Amino acid sequence: MPPVNLKRLAQELNLSIASVSRALQDSHEVSSQTKERVRALATALNYQPHAYASSLRRNLSKTIGVVIPKVANHFFALAINGIEEVARQSGFQVLISLTHDDYAREVSIIQHMKGGRVDGLLMSVASGTEDFAHIKSLRESNIPIVFFDRVCAEVSTAKVTTNDYESAFQATEHLIQAGCRRIAHLLISNNLSIGQFRQQGYRDALLAHGCDVDPTLILHGVMDNEQNVALIRDLLLRRPDIDGVFASVERLAISTYRVCKELGRTIPDDIKVIGFSNLEAASMLDPPLSTVTQPAYDIGREAAKILLRALEKKKAILPSQSQVLKSELFQRQSTAAAPAR
Amino acid sequence: MPPVNLKRLAQELNLSIASVSRALQDSHEVSSQTKERVRALATALNYQPHAYASSLRRNLSKTIGVVIPKVANHFFALAINGIEEVARQSGFQVLISLTHDDYAREVSIIQHMKGGRVDGLLMSVASGTEDFAHIKSLRESNIPIVFFDRVCAEVSTAKVTTNDYESAFQATEHLIQAGCRRIAHLLISNNLSIGQFRQQGYRDALLAHGCDVDPTLILHGVMDNEQNVALIRDLLLRRPDIDGVFASVERLAISTYRVCKELGRTIPDDIKVIGFSNLEAASMLDPPLSTVTQPAYDIGREAAKILLRALEKKKAILPSQSQVLKSELFQRQSTAAAPAR
DNA sequence: TTTATCTACGTAAACGTTTGCGGAAAATGA
DNA sequence: TCATTTTCCGCAAACGTTTACGTAGATAAA
Numbered sequence: 001m002p003p004v005n006l007k008r009l010a011q012e013l014n015l016s017i018a019s020v021s022r023a024l025q026d027s028h029e030v031s032s033q034t035k036e037r038v039r040a041l042a043t044a045l046n047y048q049p050h051a052y053a054s055s056l057r058r059n060l061s062k063t064i065g066v067v068i069p070k071v072a073n074h075f076f077a078l079a080i081n082g083i084e085e086v087a088r089q090s091g092f093q094v095l096i097s098l099t100h101d102d103y104a105r106e107v108s109i110i111q112h113m114k115g116g117r118v119d120g121l122l123m124s125v126a127s128g129t130e131d132f133a134h135i136k137s138l139r140e141s142n143i144p145i146v147f148f149d150r151v152c153a154e155v156s157t158a159k160v161t162t163n164d165y166e167s168a169f170q171a172t173e174h175l176i177q178a179g180c181r182r183i184a185h186l187l188i189s190n191n192l193s194i195g196q197f198r199q200q201g202y203r204d205a206l207l208a209h210g211c212d213v214d215p216t217l218i219l220h221g222v223m224d225n226e227q228n229v230a231l232i233r234d235l236l237l238r239r240p241d242i243d244g245v246f247a248s249v250e251r252l253a254i255s256t257y258r259v260c261k262e263l264g265r266t267i268p269d270d271i272k273v274i275g276f277s278n279l280e281a282a283s284m285l286d287p288p289l290s291t292v293t294q295p296a297y298d299i300g301r302e303a304a305k306i307l308l309r310a311l312e313k314k315k316a317i318l319p320s321q322s323q324v325l326k327s328e329l330f331q332r333q334s335t336a337a338a339p340a341r
Numbered sequence: 342m343p344p345v346n347l348k349r350l351a352q353e354l355n356l357s358i359a360s361v362s363r364a365l366q367d368s369h370e371v372s373s374q375t376k377e378r379v380r381a382l383a384t385a386l387n388y389q390p391h392a393y394a395s396s397l398r399r400n401l402s403k404t405i406g407v408v409i410p411k412v413a414n415h416f417f418a419l420a421i422n423g424i425e426e427v428a429r430q431s432g433f434q435v436l437i438s439l440t441h442d443d444y445a446r447e448v449s450i451i452q453h454m455k456g457g458r459v460d461g462l463l464m465s466v467a468s469g470t471e472d473f474a475h476i477k478s479l480r481e482s483n484i485p486i487v488f489f490d491r492v493c494a495e496v497s498t499a500k501v502t503t504n505d506y507e508s509a510f511q512a513t514e515h516l517i518q519a520g521c522r523r524i525a526h527l528l529i530s531n532n533l534s535i536g537q538f539r540q541q542g543y544r545d546a547l548l549a550h551g552c553d554v555d556p557t558l559i560l561h562g563v564m565d566n567e568q569n570v571a572l573i574r575d576l577l578l579r580r581p582d583i584d585g586v587f588a589s590v591e592r593l594a595i596s597t598y599r600v601c602k603e604l605g606r607t608i609p610d611d612i613k614v615i616g617f618s619n620l621e622a623a624s625m626l627d628p629p630l631s632t633v634t635q636p637a638y639d640i641g642r643e644a645a646k647i648l649l650r651a652l653e654k655k656k657a658i659l660p661s662q663s664q665v666l667k668s669e670l671f672q673r674q675s676t677a678a679a680p681a682r
Numbered sequence: 683t684t685t686a687t688c689t690a691c692g693t694a695a696a697c698g699t700t701t702g703c704g705g706a707a708a709a710t711g712a
Numbered sequence: 713t714c715a716t717t718t719t720c721c722g723c724a725a726a727c728g729t730t731t732a733c734g735t736a737g738a739t740a741a742a
Binding site for chain 4: 356357358359360363369370371372375394396397398399400457
């Protein structure tokens with residue numbers, strides 16, 4: 001059977017393709033009777049416009065790209081939900097691509113996206129990315145971009161982040177007030193501003209409370225979780241005086257739990273642990289994990305909103321403005337102060 | 342500045358558009374010197390082919406659609422990773438759309454996908470779906486589809502599942518052997534085969550061990566977690582003799598933990614709990630949760646492989662064959678038998 | 683009446699790519 | 713030498729849309 005496209009509809013209705021197209025767009029240039037005829041046949045034949053043909057002609061894909069490191073991560077999963085919600089309301093599709101925190105893949109993905117596939121981009125930078133030429137090149141393709149969470153300081157555009165410095169400060173302060181004196185900081189090795197902010201918050205909190213910053217207590221984690229467990233084990237064995245751990249990412253907090261169980265260190269008596277995390281089951285852990293929880297869903301929503309507003313106005317270059325949402329600190333068992341004796 | 346497309350390359354090289362196109366495809370119809378010239382300029386100008394134009398002309402999008410209920414779910418997140426891995430290796434893009442377990446959205450998404458957007462589809466059916474006309478209509482559009490996990494029995498095509506019946510049987514048996522006599526079964530209300538298989542495994546395990554099946558012990562959960570907590574609380578209060586819970590999905594197991602904490606029932610002494618789950622932190626829960634864990638990543642890989650093989654051979658209709666992968670049962674603290682007295 | 687405006691539709695070009703066809707020049711065969 | 717094949721390239725149509733422009737008829741204004 002012949003495909004059901006505009007030509008087919010036009011033939012069966014004795015109309016021109018143009019009129020059918022206009023009828024379906026509810027143009028004022030076509031009479032209401034013909035509109036009805038067209039719409040009737042369109043639904044009868046279950047006509048579906050060819051999205052790519054339309055994109056090609058209008059130079060608009062009605063699609064936004066989302067480039068993130070991974071999806072098996074509560075934060076990004078929730079952010080996607082927020083993005084998708086906003087996009088759907090505006091009739092946009094969402095094209096998700098995963099970098100797996102790999103620079104080469106990120107470059108390749110951005111290249112692909114540039115070929116007219118997307119109207120705009122939402123992005124959380126891969127931790128391995130140090131050169132940003134591929135991102136800057138989006139300018140020339142007139143593709144606006146909004147960073148969220150893992151922003152790129154070098155590129156001036158709109159950004160949605162959380163108050164990472166303050167949250168890290170609070171988390172560290174919370175550990176100090178719970179009685180910790182030797183606080184380790186676990187982070188994923190990268191030069192992204194987000195990691196720097198969190199580390200700075202950690203450092204400043206220590207200084208503000210008269211503790212000195214010991215660089216050997218700062219551990220740079222890697223991609224592989226097994227390796228992280230080994231690294232953390234080494235650290236805790238080498239420095240038995242560590243009585244607090246501030247994990248910059250969820251995985252490192254979980255790895256710390258694993259190591260503590262293995263070494264027989266009890267949380268929170270021997271070591272207190274707090275970490276950035278969006279884990280729903282945090283309160284069900286043994287012990288319940290104190291967390292800094294980012295408003296992931298809202299971050300996604302806000303980023304998408306900003307991007308869609310820009311697309312609406314056909315602004316390809318966004319003002320370098322950053323919106324900061326607040327994370328929430330949940331105090332749970334893992335950082336409970338020792339009972340007064 | 343003018344856009345960099347085939348026309349632009351052709352002009353600058355004094356060639357025809359056709360030759361440039363062929364050169365970039367490494368056609369034998371163009372000399373190796375010209376190929377070099379073309380490739381050189383293409384990389385110099387950072388030429389990126391227009392994916393949609395190519396799709397339109399070749400009637401191929403090099404894209405596979407993934408339609409799933411949600412992404413904030415370890416199982417689906419891992420499955421996506423598997424899918425993405427396979428797709429990337431074959432040069433395919435992955436277009437993810439979320440149904441949020443809503444029938445209307447699922448229909449709308451399938452409609453969109455039919456408009457030439459994707460070459461094939463991977464799908465896990467929404468729990469609310471009861472009519473499958475929208476799925477069957479894909480046949481007419483020549484779009485092959487592979488179901489994974491939440492398959493649709495009514496549609497005959499390739500399917501990738503896990504051994505749900507046996508896993509449920511084993512999980513229930515495990516509870517019985519740990520000493521449980523009154524075992525509740527929590528599931529998400531739906532008429533998908535997957536839910537039926539799991540329930541049947543539960544029933545048969547009870548019968549096989551001489552327990553009778555009590556329909557009032559089977560609880561149909563809903564979308565909202567708070568509501569589920571209330572439902573489970575009611576159930577446990579109404580039936581204080583319940584000493585075991587088999588949760589068909591992760592969320593319901595977590596909700597059970599919450600309720601038990603609230604009611605002061607200790608796991609596993611008062612109640613033992615096991616559930617389907619891909620939660621990485623399952624062993625860190627309080628107490629560590631016994632799980633039936635599906636090989637989510639492999640499921641994604643297998644489903645994608647089957648689909649891509651079909652696309653390779655231009656087979657739009659796949660033989661109704663189902664591949665069954667095995668889930669793994671992890672015994673942890675939450676189902677530990679009471680110490681002999 | 684004539685002229686101008688409006689309504690409703692068709693014609694055709696364009697978006698960027700791929701590809702069947704044809705053909706000129708070069709290479710090969712006799 | 714001529715005939716045949718091979719090599720390399722251009723022309724133009726096509727994919728399904730959208731849209732600038734043209735126009736025939738109807739209506740309104742003069």
